[in-house]
Amino acid sequence: MSGNMVTPAVLDCGHAPTPLGSATSGIGTPGFAKKAGTGDTMCYSCADEHERAVMRTSRCVVAYLSGDGSTITTWTGGTLATVDPADRRQHGQRQYTPSGGSWTRHVWHATDPHGGRWYGVNDGPGMAVRLRRVRA
Known part of the structure; x- marks a missing residue:
């Protein structure tokens, strides 16, 4: 503002x-x-x-992963989805870019309140994540 x-x-x-x-x-x-x-x-x-x-109707949304990796949230902290328990304590996988740089890749799976399934990739907890709907 x-x-x-x-x-x-x-x-x-x-x-x-x-x-x-x-x-x-x-x-x-x-x-x-x-x-x-x-x-x-x-x-x-x-x-x-x-x-x-x-x-409910989107195929792709941008949200945030909570600092503890347990929920997908809005920027104000409202819960949008719950992260699958198996994904919550992952360490991520080191990825390398063509120019020699590296980053840690985390893959997340979550369920929204309507039962919709989502997946996304980001740098880890506390970061923005682009989620895509999982096709049935």
């Missing part, structure tokens, strides 16, 4: 902006989210619900 931006008292979702340090905000900052395309404003709880609803 820029310094000249005015925070509305009531958002388009009908709630007040999420307060600083609230239990529903994992990021520790007050504010609100905006829907892409429409610009509608919503509190972090409603934004998390919106992201879970989007997952």
Whole structure:
């Protein structure tokens, strides 16, 4: 949020902006989210619900892997999916680039609240992850 931006008292979702340090905000900052395309404003709880609803029809989503590797979350910390127990304590696999660089590759499998199965690859816990729906 820029310094000249005015925070509305009531958002388009009908709630007040999420307060600083609230239990529903994992990021520790007050504010609100905006829907892409429409610009509608919503509190972090409603934004998390919106992201879970989007997952019902999406084939690919970008989210975050929690620091302990147990859940896939929104940027505010709302749970989107649960990581399979077998993937939670993986050490990753060293990968090499054509130019000689290297990185550690982690593969994740998760289940969303609707029973949808997802997989993704990233650098490890606490990092962003692009998830793709697993075909049945």
